[in-house]
Amino acid sequence: MALKLHGSAMSTSTSLVIICLHEKEVDFELVPVDLFAGEQKQPHFLAKNPFGQVPVLEDGDLTLFESRAISAYIAEKFKETGYDLLRHQNLQEAALVKVWMEVESQQFHPAIAPIVYQFYVVPLKGVSPDQAIIDDNLEKLGKVLDIYEARLSSTKYLAGDFYSLADLHHLPYTCYLMKTTAASVINERPHVKAWWEDISCRPVSKKAAEGMTFGEKCTLKIKALLL
Amino acid sequence: MAAPVKVYGPTLSTAVSRVLACLIEKDVDFQLIPINMSKGEHKKPDFIKMQPFGQVPAFQDESISLFESRAICRYICDKYADKGNKELYGTNPLAKASIDQWLEAEGQSFNPPSGALVFQLAFAPRMKIPQDEGLIKQNQEKLGKVLDVYERRLGESRFLAGDEFSLADLSHLPNTQYLVAGTDRGELFTSRKNVGRWWSEISSRESWKKVVQMQKSG
Numbered sequence: 001m002a003l004k005l006h007g008s009a010m011s012t013s014t015s016l017v018i019i020c021l022h023e024k025e026v027d028f029e030l031v032p033v034d035l036f037a038g039e040q041k042q043p044h045f046l047a048k049n050p051f052g053q054v055p056v057l058e059d060g061d062l063t064l065f066e067s068r069a070i071s072a073y074i075a076e077k078f079k080e081t082g083y084d085l086l087r088h089q090n091l092q093e094a095a096l097v098k099v100w101m102e103v104e105s106q107q108f109h110p111a112i113a114p115i116v117y118q119f120y121v122v123p124l125k126g127v128s129p130d131q132a133i134i135d136d137n138l139e140k141l142g143k144v145l146d147i148y149e150a151r152l153s154s155t156k157y158l159a160g161d162f163y164s165l166a167d168l169h170h171l172p173y174t175c176y177l178m179k180t181t182a183a184s185v186i187n188e189r190p191h192v193k194a195w196w197e198d199i200s201c202r203p204v205s206k207k208a209a210e211g212m213t214f215g216e217k218c219t220l221k222i223k224a225l226l227l
Numbered sequence: 228m229a230a231p232v233k234v235y236g237p238t239l240s241t242a243v244s245r246v247l248a249c250l251i252e253k254d255v256d257f258q259l260i261p262i263n264m265s266k267g268e269h270k271k272p273d274f275i276k277m278q279p280f281g282q283v284p285a286f287q288d289e290s291i292s293l294f295e296s297r298a299i300c301r302y303i304c305d306k307y308a309d310k311g312n313k314e315l316y317g318t319n320p321l322a323k324a325s326i327d328q329w330l331e332a333e334g335q336s337f338n339p340p341s342g343a344l345v346f347q348l349a350f351a352p353r354m355k356i357p358q359d360e361g362l363i364k365q366n367q368e369k370l371g372k373v374l375d376v377y378e379r380r381l382g383e384s385r386f387l388a389g390d391e392f393s394l395a396d397l398s399h400l401p402n403t404q405y406l407v408a409g410t411d412r413g414e415l416f417t418s419r420k421n422v423g424r425w426w427s428e429i430s431s432r433e434s435w436k437k438v439v440q441m442q443k444s445g
Binding site (some may be wrong): 062105 | 279280290291293294295297298301302305306320321323324325327328330331332334335336339376379380
């Protein structure tokens with residue numbers, strides 16, 4: 001029975017899992033969740049994820065939420081197929097993948113998420129982005145990326161000289177950031193920029209980026225809803 | 228015989244105590260090397276080599292050098308799977324997936340507001356930093372909503388990920404300990420029947436009592 005992924009291709013967290021599934025060459029069905037209609041807060045969805053967020057994975061009797069837990073589950077279950085995202089045959093490499101996955105989760109994500117939120121979500125409510133919040137978080141993100149710059153000048157990717165789940169986890173939010181003026185925070189750091197160009201040019205990454213259209217086609221639909 | 232693993236950091240740090248609790252649950256010998264943060268030891272070059280973000284803990288197991296407490300805990304559970312509490316990170320993929328799910332919920336939803344409250348209510352006064360009432364109120368509300376989800380979950384399940392104590396529950400111990408034992412906001416937890424029951428169970432574990440003892444004598 002194929003896996004079912006409940007979510008939206010334009011959502012960063014859903015996209016993260018989609019990219020992982022494609023890299024592992026695993027078949028799945030994307031079951032759309034209408035975020036703009038608030039479907040994720042409806043009782044039938046809360047029964048799957050009580051936090052009311054996408055995505056949710058269904059694999060037989062298993063129901064799983066939290067995109068990073070889902071991607072780790074997929075990368076582990078299908079470790080023998082597709083690209084080796086976890087380096088499971090080398091204890092040291094596997095440990096470093098885990099470290100840099102937590103760095104994304106605890107250092108990178110808290111700084112980049114509010115910036116993307118200001119650029120993409122806030123305008124949908126008819127409000128201008130808060131420049132103070134953007135500037136404050138760009139400063140934080142800049143400090144994190146200074147450390148990435150140093151790291152990536154000694155290794156090609158974050159966990160070592162191999163692409164891994166740790167790099168993959170950075171794709172969705174950075175994809176959205178790169179379409180804004182805040183892209184300079186990546187472009188100003190040569191090793192970070194080269195790393196970004198590499199990981200975003202993987203065929204699977206490019207394919208997922210095509211679905212990341214938040215703020216584009218849906219703007220008209222949102223305006224219609226707001227009127 | 229393998230040398231004990233090394234943990235660098237003060238016992239009072241929530242992230243350090245997370246790793247210590249895991250090591251004790253797994254019955255893994257360790258050496259704690261104190262880092263004096265008020266003297267800036269965590270920003271010195273020798274420490275930055277181990278932890279480029281200048282935060283505690285740092286961890287070494289023979290030639291492997293790691294950081295980020297949750298990554299360290301997962302590594303300990305995987306490498307020492309047959310030691311101590313074998314159920315801590317699940318003994319099959321489905322159990323492990325559920326534990327990872329709630330460990331992520333801790334990291335993404337529980338930690339930000341509870342961590343902010345720990346800083347504002349427990350650390351800021353000690354560091355003579357003025358408290359931010361607005362931030363306290365905001366994070367209390369956020370934490371309350373997360374604990375409402377936990378209240379429902381813990382009415383259906385003894386522990387977060389299932390019937391067994393796991394790394395997911397363990398990860399909540401450090402921040403909650405401060406809030407319940409070190410501030411006047413403990414009722415966020417104790418006023419919720421199932422959350423209160425769960426807190427009482429997990430904080431009574433021998434491993435956590437040992438960590439609290441280390442914090443008191445450290």
